[in-house]
Amino acid sequence: MGANTRTGRMMPSYIDDRLIATIVLTAIAAVIPLFVSEYVRTLIQRCLLWIPPTFGVYIIYSLLRQVHFAQSIFIGLGSYIAAFLAGKYFVTSELLILLPLSLIVSIGVAYVLGIFIMRRTGFYFAIMGIAVTMAFWSLVYKMRQITGGSDGISDIKNPSLFGIQLGDQGLYYVSLVVSLGLILLMRRILHSPFSLQLRAISGDLQKAESIGIPVNGMRRLAFIVAGANAGVAGVLLAFSYNYVGPTTFAWEFGAHFVQAAIIGGVNYFVGPIVGAFVFVGLEFLVSTWFPNLWEVVIGVIVAVIVVTVGEEGVTGIVKDLFGRTLKRANLEERTYSDGK
């Protein structure tokens, strides 16, 4: 930065860069369904819907340094709300009812669960998270009359918005808008004093408490924010998959969001976005050739990423490569101008 100002080269400021990137990417995401097959569109839609829950993991990880395996609960809650109300016991398929309802339920459940799960940090939190997902799984699995047991609920009608029945394309744009809105909301939250306080908590619990931060309340709030994200995405995921089963609650499903966040890189705000796209893309690519191997491949990739670059993830690697070429270009320019 300093070098640039000294050489007098006009660089667009950092924020503008991001704004431009956001607009460009959103525009691409908006027009792409017009050019690609239906299948690819569904895939992109799925990527978009993976972003909010991955953001939940990201918030808990980057601010609190905890591993959040329990995102699948909220995905599952949202999905089953959609499946019950718009599928099995058809009441309404109006998104303006489903989404807020799922949001409220997720927040409520996250509030209650937070009391139990957030009590301790470290492996206690991770294990309790896994335990909760398993508890929900067995609940859904065994309440066969209501939930359809292991068969799940398939036959979910497409939702409507403002009373207008949405097509598949319409659902795509709703997903885009919802996920973009949540991303912007997360950005707002991460630039607020809330995130600073959370960072203080991750440093030292006792110290944070002694300077007057309500430690438990703040941590539970982070958990609620993460859960709300997943709950909203869950409704749209149910419509997207057109099927909801107990595997939605399985612990490995929650672990996949952790993997996605790690692949993307939890040191960067764009990490979860990159992670969601890379994860879903990889899952698709590997399972087209080797249907049984995608979990193995992704597991190995995550393990390698953790060992080699830690929290940097793919974003960090790309940024590093990109930064190096940029620096080299800069350097060449400088030598050129210096060697007059």
Added chain:
Amino acid sequence: MLAIDGLTVSYGTEIAVKNVSLTVSGEVVCLCGRNGAGKSTLLKAVAGIADIDSGRILLDGKNVVDIPLHKRLEAGIGYVPEDRKLFNEMTVRENVEVARIGARAAGRKDMDVNEFLPELASFYDRKSKLLSGGQQKMVSIARAIVASPKVVLFDELLEGLAQAMAFKICDVVKRLKAEGKDILCAESSLDKASLYADRVIWLEQGKIVAMGTPAEIKSQMMEHIRKMPVGQDFRQGDEGCRPS
């Protein structure tokens, strides 16, 4: 005889000890200096806890730099850490035994710590976490000397000890010296060092700036110490040497 030759230790970019050379033979040498001057780091380097960048550490002419941490006790280096660091859930006996077994396995002669530190007898079978600070220090010393090392390293020996216990510990140090052991200590207070040290080495930013008897150093350095800017007192280095 312990001889340190051109020792340099760093944590990342921070150099904690810069090219220090010193010898200890049959005496009690105490490293003094402000917090973060590199005293503790130097001791940790000799004990094998901190990795060194360059230099040699000679024990009776044999370089011990490449000897891993768990073999240093066998090689003849005993270390008493700053905050005692006992094995809390174990009895005093077991604390001492751990070191004794290691020494015996290596064919080293172990020593009768109960004879050397008769005070231990009164709490020999109690859990070490239940002991007072002075008693814990005593156990920590016993653990370091049970393998009859040639060199004993004491980090902040008298830190946080009441006067009576401090005298007792000083007495222990003098008896160890009488047994012919080389003793290297680190002490942040010059007054405390003068209670037991034959020679004081003043470290400043990882380098030796003065050397002499406690009285000499006191007269030499007092003016300097008074003028020392407090703001520079804190450095990260001292904290950062826990091996992962």
Added chain:
Amino acid sequence: MFSMGLRYILNALPVVSYVILLSFSYSFLLYICGRVSLTFAGIYLVGAYATVSLSIALMGNSLSFAGFMGILLLASLLGAAMLVASYLCFERFLKTDVHRMVATSSLLLVFRGLVKVVWGTTPVTYSAPFLELGVSEIAGNIVPNYYLFMLGLALLLMLALAYFLNRTSWGMRFRASSLDGDRTMAQACGVNQNLVTLMTFAISGVLAGLAGGLYAPIAGAAYGSEANALLLAALSVIIGGVGSIGGAVLAAFIVGIVRAVAAIKMPVLELAVPFIIASVTLMLRPFGIWGKEFRY
């Protein structure tokens, strides 16, 4: 009433026994090395499949119990080898607890995926040893001898480990290196930490592999059972306290029996019950019933 209670307890014995082994496999690693690792559940799964496949391949229908013991031994050695290999190739590069949790959970998914590739998703069963041992009668309740054998073996191993830790010189070194002691100072006292870590991983692997192998004749080797095992074992550690043998046994009994009761009375809450017990424990005793206060 009493006989009813006894029946529940007897029915819960297999789960209790394997949870004892598995939870201590996890908490031993955590206690001695300070390492969180979820890989043990993967080892459990592989142990179960290895036992069943080996038994079918080597013995078919002609079962000798000694042969089955030999296969169990093989399964536990396989577990030890795998966990040690996973440490040497992978886990030793993980520097923080968060990294360990993320990476080992991924490793667990890898194990799971490999099991799926090798054995498929249909459960494999081999109940010959279970049938072979016959049944006996305790206070009017018929109980398979295999249940008693499992519990006996689990308790025997725990006793052996307790003896090893508290009475032998190597055990003393282990305790000196544990969370209760001080790793660096233990090493400065001549305890080779690399060796201690390797041995801890090996013991942990033996326990996990054996847990899988022992339970396999009853439940079969089933893809997906690792989640159940992970849950019960890890919750038992939370309930019993890290590093405590008594805690592991007690917690396994609590979790196993309450879960067995719940499975009959309220099957819907079968897996919620262990979680509720763990939550209550954390509220009353944050470090577990028998646990000590660690930095975790």
